Amino acid sequence: MSAKSVNGPGGKKPASAATNLIAGGGAGMMEALACHPLDTIKVRMQLSRRARAPGAPKRGFLKTGQEIVKRETPLGLYKGLGAVLTGIVPKMAIRFTSYEWYKQLLADKDGMVSGRATFLAGLSAGVTEAVAVVTPMEVIKIRLQAQHHSMADPLDVPKYRNAAHALYTVVKEEGAGALYRGVSLTALRQGSNQAVNFTAYSEFRAALQKYHGTTDLPGYETMLIGLVSGAMGPLSNAPIDTIKTRLQKTPAEPGQTALGRIMAISRDMWKQEGSRSFYKGITPRVMRVAPGQAVTFTVYEYLKGVLERSREMLPGGQYEE
Numbered sequence: 001m002s003a004k005s006v007n008g009p010g011g012k013k014p015a016s017a018a019t020n021l022i023a024g025g026g027a028g029m030m031e032a033l034a035c036h037p038l039d040t041i042k043v044r045m046q047l048s049r050r051a052r053a054p055g056a057p058k059r060g061f062l063k064t065g066q067e068i069v070k071r072e073t074p075l076g077l078y079k080g081l082g083a084v085l086t087g088i089v090p091k092m093a094i095r096f097t098s099y100e101w102y103k104q105l106l107a108d109k110d111g112m113v114s115g116r117a118t119f120l121a122g123l124s125a126g127v128t129e130a131v132a133v134v135t136p137m138e139v140i141k142i143r144l145q146a147q148h149h150s151m152a153d154p155l156d157v158p159k160y161r162n163a164a165h166a167l168y169t170v171v172k173e174e175g176a177g178a179l180y181r182g183v184s185l186t187a188l189r190q191g192s193n194q195a196v197n198f199t200a201y202s203e204f205r206a207a208l209q210k211y212h213g214t215t216d217l218p219g220y221e222t223m224l225i226g227l228v229s230g231a232m233g234p235l236s237n238a239p240i241d242t243i244k245t246r247l248q249k250t251p252a253e254p255g256q257t258a259l260g261r262i263m264a265i266s267r268d269m270w271k272q273e274g275s276r277s278f279y280k281g282i283t284p285r286v287m288r289v290a291p292g293q294a295v296t297f298t299v300y301e302y303l304k305g306v307l308e309r310s311r312e313m314l315p316g317g318q319y320e321e
Helices: 016-046 061-072 074-078 081-106 115-145 162-175 176-181 182-213 219-250 256-273 275-277 282-312
Strands: none
Touching: 016 061, 016 074, 016 081, 016 219, 016 275, 061 074, 061 219, 061 282, 081 115, 081 182, 081 219, 081 282, 115 162, 115 182, 115 219, 115 275, 162 176, 182 219, 182 282, 219 256, 219 275, 219 282, 275 282
């Protein structure tokens, strides 16, 4: 893997924290709005404990989605969206800002970042966002997505009415520590996701920039490499995500450690549902994460460019020399 300047293509300075906050947050909101239904389907598939009988038709993501819409209305596909939107701005700001900071930390004395350093920076950024934002957000999101109530029936009152109520209820009944249930698995998933994602995206982007002889890529190419790099993470860590989802869905049992619960969940899945259960929801997850990353990188690069051009403009309308 080739080494790249810590300042990015063309010697540009890393984006500021404010730029990452606005561009990353805007990109994350667009990604969440576009892809959340697939995430709900993925969670339902991962929580399904039915082992498929020999010869029985496969219950895929389309069937799962149809059942949600039929029983809970199309709004059921957006359960947990409030929790995601609440956390998406800090999540994306932390992801991109910490990634740039770790890259500078891992750069050599000439300011060059190797492929290995890019991988480690992505890994560290993923772990950082998992601990700071993602784990509590996902606990609340999964609790909401797991509820099989119709959002069109006012008499069908769920345990968790919305993200704020779910947060209050979980803390009240299970303590604040419940918000960090599965933090180790979430950190492992986010870390491996971002390590693969940023490394692949950086390599593809550098190759295209070299091919075109310019640092500016058209939006469709940014979207394409974001799509391809985004698909790599879910394919590499699907079992981690499935176990994490089941761990975060239910309250902890008294006297049971986090490692004990992880082992118990894994053992029960293997015995009762077989090895395929570890890959439940992989289709909607790839379909959600891959285009989600395509949207994220495309919108992020566009907004970052707009913000950086605005920052460079002087009051008189001239660019700084």
